[in-house]
Amino acid sequence: MSPRTPLRPLARILDARARGENPDLIERANIRARGEAGREAARARVAWRIGLVIGIFCVCFGAVGVRMGTLAASTPEEPQRADTAPAILAQRADITDREGRVLATNLVTHALYAQPPMMVDPVGTAKKLAKIFPDLDAKRLAADFTGTRKFVWIKKKISPEQLQQVHDIGEPGLLFGPREMRLYPNGRLAAHVLGGARFGNEGVDSAEIIGTAGVEKAFDGWLRDPANNGAPLKLSIDLTVQQAVEEILAGGMKLMNAKGATAVVMDAHSGEIVALASLPDFDPNDRPTPLVKGDASDSPLFNRAVQGVYELGSTFKIFAVAQALELGLVNPTTMLDTKSPMVWGRFRIRDFHNYGPALSITDIVVESSNVGTARIALLIGGQRQKAFLESLGFMAPTPVELSEAPSGRPIVPGKWSEITSMTVGYGHGLAASPLHLAAAYATIANGGYRVKPTLVHAATHERGPQVMSTEAARKSLAMMRAVVTRGTASFADVKGYEVAGKTGTADKVKPGGGYYDNKVIATFASAFPASDPKYVLVLTLDEPSSFAANETRRTAGWTAVPVAAEVIRRIAPILGLRPADSVPEVLDGIQLVKAAKGH
Template structure:
């Protein structure tokens, strides 16, 4: 750049010759130079303003474009970017078939300490011990002062406890929001629901994962955001479940039983309307599992699915149904029943002497081991095993519980001739009450295989394999009806509802081998109403003893049957079954059955 001098020599000399003041030339040049500098600064400022305006315009345009794109897209919950794995905190509800909540989520808080921010750890520990009595103040003080920077104090606290901690005024005590699993009905359906616990935990969230029951079996589904928060709808009916559990608990205490279980199932769909196992627990405060001893002593043990028992004379129904289906016998076929039946070194006897021979119907009504074993000899081991396999007795049930695979039936090492005879009347093969319920439902379903399920609407009606002919199934149900009207289940009659069923009393095996002399598993498997079968109820009592008479009575007819009859009487109206009008109490051997 060429710089013009403020006092040009030529102009100075010319001005002096004319008598002018040379300083005026310098002042003029200073003024002109200032004007040119100001002009340059103005043009530079204008350029910067234009550039800034351009950037602001582009920014507003980008914001407008993004807002338009968001307005035109589907709404999506924002996600927090993190270097670690995401914690899925939301978990879907679980409801019964009518939409009533069985498991849901509750917003709560955790309590943790940032020890570097604490002012008085010793005082804080003393105050926390007053709020949470299970905390040891001395141990907590040591933990807060041992140099760690972070520590969990409580994984979840109530609003009242949170306010009390606030009142301590300690800046190092902080809260983290999280969801916890809540079971509003307490122990109701505890073995079906199972329970949940915290999995991956962060300061501001924690994932809830299932540990047992349907909570674990459907854990992935319940945590999947793709389901849009839709609840898992179970086949249970909350009202029926509550009634079954109340009556089962009363019956267990009345019969002095160690434990009890009941399964109430729809005949045509296999949907389980109620499943109870006692003793039970509260899934809100799930107890620790037993580390030694008998698993059935734990309240966590689901007797309906995990309990594998010899189910006694309830199995006689299957031998008779198969023989009818094969055309080997008819309902009035006479079978020798004089005992004992000798097979090699084994002898088979009846509980009472039932005479030289009885019809097939009376064999079931009187519950003759000898007569059933003779029918089994007609069938043979191979055909018997195939039939029971098709009924589901050789594999665990496929019900949607994480415990289901552990309920594997106990089968004989070799399905020999003698095994075939003892299995025909319920000894030598152990299965769960749920196995038995599914098999009875198959007979009540016209012989078509029923698969038990806990999910409402999971399978269509009549989708199973035809295991036995409808005619044989109908004849078997008619015989089961006679068991209630004039046989071992006479206390199972319920006014207005025609009940069919079969009792089973099996000696309880010792853990060391052999059987107890005075301990039994008593079972009553029933179908109602028998004219149009809708439901199957299997009720089992562990070590029952009925003591109202001069001698203790342990058979199912005296223990399981009366309890099951009361369950049917109470739940049938809840299930929408109208009682049959005009049915009078039946007189059985001079005793009139009366129901209050």
């Protein structure tokens, strides 16, 4: 900053006096100059301030304009409440069948809630909401709205139509929270496989979806894992086959007056479950509440395929025969004593019919002789029999990917005495699920390799351990084919598909012990085509009863077998199996002659 110029500079004053001029003029001139300089500086400061104010106004109005333009171009949304709680993970992957068809997915919807302090007409609003949602109580809502509560959940999920109706009420205290809900587009189809889902942690702007049962619960962590990038869970179920099985099973259950029914279709080599049905069923979109008392099997939530642990009767006889063949104790033509009754201590073992003094091993299976099977079990011995059944998976729950599977633990005898060995041989004294039976029959069908039941579709599956020789499995399968062509399962002889199988009719166990006189579990376990087995079908009816040939029939040959035959007839073409032009009359040395019987 330059030094200030003095008003009366001495040198100039002296010079002016010397020239005879008035020195006061110099002072007045300096005063004028100083004043003009001050005014120029003041004008400059004012101009700068004005420019600064104008710049600030321009920036502010520009920001407001940009924000208004952004809001005008965006989608209108409800105001969001500030929340410091951890974010809710609402993402959940789809579930598809083996062909990629959707079984479970998410649907964008809204939740409805209220903030009573913001409400203008709480009582009137409660009445209007009760008209939109008939399940709501108007009095209860009015009490909630006029009380001390500041937040009220009204509906966890509403349809677009209901959302619009609530909008039309015009109540500022009613607010909507966006969320996703689990949707099962096929309704009841494969209900026991899928299980269902429900809301977990909830907020006004999102809700956690967690699995409740079935694969939804078994794969809950995987389905919710963001690391999977939304990739769907591909099940081994074939939607078309599942539909056919459920439709026929429902018709058969009604026709046979059964309390319940279940069916499992399994790939005999990979263990992949192509269809799994249990009736009665439910809609996973509106999952019912579990029973709190009474018989669990009375609930539609009960999965008979894995939770239904039954004595499966004569379907077990083929295991005793297969083991005896494996040990070299018998061959298909070996004759055994079948005089009935067979007395063992205080026990008497009887056959359904009197089959004469002796039968071959093949005919013991074809005629389903309890006495003959008991004698085979004695040849094997209890400990060897127990070890063999364990190798087939009958001593532990199935490893299938269902949350209910661990509860399907087989009921195994505590003491494996000789009489226990005999009764287990023909299917009494050891209880297991239909899925256990399907996996064991797959072992026979595929040449003796144990399979692991699975609901996950994969390109390849690791082959299980070989628990019986291919030769023993082949001979056992030939006997099962004879059961269909000339034995107790003659109604299952579906033309062109070479069905092999075994019937089983077991009296139902009473809750307090003992057996019912007129209630049975009827089962047909089968593999097809017998010449090169691809699939296994196990079908079970709970308490069936049909009137045929002038009398009431409960045996599997008259109840479960005809239903299973219709299932195979319907699904075989869907599975890509072409009917054979002709079926050989002799298979592994066994003459095939059709006869109608029942057991």
